[in-house]
Amino acid sequence: MAMEVDGDGVDGILQKLLAPPSPQSMQNYYAELSKQGAGAGLQVRRMDGDTGKGVFANEDFEAEELVLREPPLVGAQHSRNKRDAIVCSNCFRYVGSIELQLARRLLLDDGSLSEDDNANHDDMDADGESTTSMNDEDQDEMEPEDTNDIDDDCGCSGESKKKKKALPSDARSALESGALELPYSDRFPLPDVVPCKGGCSDDVYCSDKCAEAAWTNHHSLLCTGPSSRCKNIDALVSFKEFTNETNDIFHIAAQVIAATVLRARKLEGSIKCKHESALLKAWEPFAMGFKLLWWETVALPPDVDPADERQFRDQMKDIAAQSLTLLKKAIYEDKYDPLFSLDVYGRIIGMFELNNLDLVVASPVEDYFLYIDDLPPAAKAEAEAYTKPFLEALGDDYAAYCEGSAFYTLQSCMNHSCRPNARAFKRDEDRDGHAVLLALRPIKKGEEVTISYIDEDASLEERRAALADYAFLCRCSRCLEES
Numbered sequence: 403m404a405m406e407v408d409g410d411g412v413d414g415i416l417q418k419l420l421a422p423p424s425p426q427s428m429q430n431y432y433a434e435l436s437k438q439g440a441g442a443g444l445q446v447r448r449m450d451g452d453t454g455k456g457v458f459a460n461e462d463f464e465a466e467e468l469v470l471r472e473p474p475l476v477g478a479q480h481s482r483n484k485r486d487a488i489v490c491s492n493c494f495r496y497v498g499s500i501e502l503q504l505a506r507r508l509l510l511d512d513g514s515l516s517e518d519d520n521a522n523h524d525d526m527d528a529d530g531e532s533t534t535s536m537n538d539e540d541q542d543e544m545e546p547e548d549t550n551d552i553d554d555d556c557g558c559s560g561e562s563k564k565k566k567k568a569l570p571s572d573a574r575s576a577l578e579s580g581a582l583e584l585p586y587s588d589r590f591p592l593p594d595v596v597p598c599k600g601g602c603s604d605d606v607y608c609s610d611k612c613a614e615a616a617w618t619n620h621h622s623l624l625c626t627g628p629s630s631r632c633k634n635i636d637a638l639v640s641f642k643e644f645t646n647e648t649n650d651i652f653h654i655a656a657q658v659i660a661a662t663v664l665r666a667r668k669l670e671g672s673i674k675c676k677h678e679s680a681l682l683k684a685w686e687p688f689a690m691g692f693k694l695l696w697w698e699t700v701a702l703p704p705d706v707d708p709a710d711e712r713q714f715r716d717q718m719k720d721i722a723a724q725s726l727t728l729l730k731k732a733i734y735e736d737k738y739d740p741l742f743s744l745d746v747y748g749r750i751i752g753m754f755e756l757n758n759l760d761l762v763v764a765s766p767v768e769d770y771f772l773y774i775d776d777l778p779p780a781a782k783a784e785a786e787a788y789t790k791p792f793l794e795a796l797g798d799d800y801a802a803y804c805e806g807s808a809f810y811t812l813q814s815c816m817n818h819s820c821r822p823n824a825r826a827f828k829r830d831e832d833r834d835g836h837a838v839l840l841a842l843r844p845i846k847k848g849e850e851v852t853i854s855y856i857d858e859d860a861s862l863e864e865r866r867a868a869l870a871d872y873a874f875l876c877r878c879s880r881c882l883e884e885s
Contacts, residue, residue: 415678416740420749423689428455431690432815441470441812444851454692456850457816463845469824470812470839470851475687476620476657477761477808477835481646485510486802487765488595491605491621492612494763494804494835497595500587500770505577507802508569508795566797573791584792585785586773590766601627604642620660623733637731644728651696652725654807655750658688659729663738677737685741688750691814694873696722696751701871722748754807756872757814761806761835764828768801810837818872819852820865821880826853852878 423431425448432446443461448454463469479489488506489496496503569577576582593608599617602625607613622631624638632638645652665684670677697718706714726747734742771793774785793800816824816839824839832838845851856868862884869876 412740415681416743416745418682419685419689419740419746420693422454423686427686428690431686435811441472444470444812446812446815455815456852457812459845459847459849459851462847463841465841465843467841468838469841469845470837471832472810472812472837474761474808474835474837475811476654476661477806478650478653478657479761479804479806480650481653483802483805486799487763487804488606489763489804490593490608490612490834491598492607492616494761494806495593495608495833496763496766496804497593497606497608499592500590500767501577501580501582501584502595503592503765503767504792504796505580505582508792509574509577566799567791567794569795570791573795584770585788586777587770589773590770592766598625598627600625600629600631602630603627618664620657620664623660623664624656632732633734634732637728638733641725641728641732644725648721648725651751651754651807652722652729654754654809655725655747656729656733658750659741659747660733662688662741663733663735666738681738681741687811688753690811691753691757691809693749693753694756695719695745695748696755697748699752699755699871699873719744719748722751754809757809759808759810759813759826759837761804761808762828763804763833763835765801765803766833767796771800804835806835808835808837813837813839813853816851816853818855818869818874818876819878819880820854820856820858820876821878822852822854822858823849824851824853 428446428448435441436445441457443459443463445458445460446455447458449456459469473493477494479487479491479494486507487496488498488503573582596607596609596613598605598607598621599613600622604626605616605621607616617625624630625632626635626639626642630638641656642653645656662681662684666677666680669680669683697715700715700718702708702711702714723744726742726744730742740746771789774782774789776782777785813826823842823845825842826837827840828838829840839851839853855872856865858865858880860868862881865876865881
């Protein structure tokens with residue numbers, strides 16, 4: 403069935419999807435978000451010149467005060483990181499138990515547990531049961547300052563790299579059977595594992611609320627389980643395998659496509675609008691992000707000769723096209739055809755390239771071993787009789803975090819400065835995938851809130867080279883002074 407439209411042809415709808423939002427639509431969108439409580443104390447404003455828009459303080463903020471705590475609009479754990487951390491696929495909180503997290507890492511490492519065994523292992527059976535960064539310093543800022551002070555006998559850290567030791571057979575058996583109960587682990591409770599509503603083993607959740615939110619937003623079309631609403635699960639499996647082998651960013655692009663389709667369907671049913679109006683309205687949250695074609699935006703790797711740049715970019719375009727072809731086989735709908743164009747898909751990925759932020763969540767496993775290390779000597783010795791084999795099996799990687807990428811509605815509106823007044827920083831209480839920004843210094847009402855996309859301690863030349871990937875020349879006060 404050909405796409406029905408209100409007045410524009412398919413090409414006209416495509417151009418509307420690709421066009422930047424009008425000043426009025428942008429103002430209306432962010433004003434509605436503010437009414438819903440998003441970004442309290444902040445306001446998105448249109449700016450003159452090339453900047454487009456920015457985020458401004460609607461109230462005074464003191465130094466180190468929380469400026470923004472925002473959930474991701476879309477986001478995904480890196481596929482390679484799923485063997486290191488079992489987290490909620492919606493909010494990215496760790497789930498299960500300390501013992502379950504250890505089983506995930508140690509049994510996958512030695513091949514005793516496959517990644518598809520999650521649904522059948524231990525608590526997961528009883529309770530129902532993976533780019534590119536705007537700021538590479540975010541993870542460094544999260545790491546505890548006292549990690550290197552841990553006693554070497556603990557094996558948690560140290561100046562020299564420690565080799566991993568094989569897990570003793572009795573400890574492995576306890577992990578495999580689910581019978582392991584480590585001392586003091588009950589002081590680090592984690593939410594029970596909640597299965598995917600569609601029955602897939604790819605995603606788990608921390609609550610029914612998160613499971614329902616993900617299912618409603620996008621996962622019902624991207625689930626590979628028996629109750630999935632995807633039309634071609636084999637194609638979807640192929641898409642996910644291709645994405646895991648090439649670039650995890652395609653997982654998040656698929657979430658955008660699926661979320662737009664599901665929202666458009668709902669709008670058609672609730673307000674009886676035609677396909678065109680429903681599609682454009684459903685696209686609105688993603689229309690606000692700054693977009694360029696991914697293959698024209700992605701930074702040229704240092705090992706690629708500049709003379710081969712065109713060939714490299716054509717290869718990136720081909721990879722994106724292959725990804726889209728597989729996704730279309732899985733969830734394509736005729737009536738939303740423009741949404742599945744390569745131009746739109748390429749700009750969705752380009753939006754992540756320019757705006758996404760590292761998603762990092764500290765590990766409770768690290769907290770647990772630090773706690774054991776801080777016990778009084780007698781209690782520590784008694785506990786380590788049980789914990790040390792697991793710590794030695796983990797080696798220096800005992801503190802592996804949950805890592806992924808995400809797109810944040812308000813954070814993505816914040817402009818860069820080499821002299822920023824805010825920074826991304828996870829506090830001890832921030833145990834999920836929310837973006838968290840703290841004031842670096844007092845911020846006055848009416849002042850623009852800025853962050854640094856790069857290492858602001860670098861020289862002017864180094865900063866300009868790094869910012870070239872973001873397609874603008876910084877003219878902040880510091881750059882003007884230094885130039």
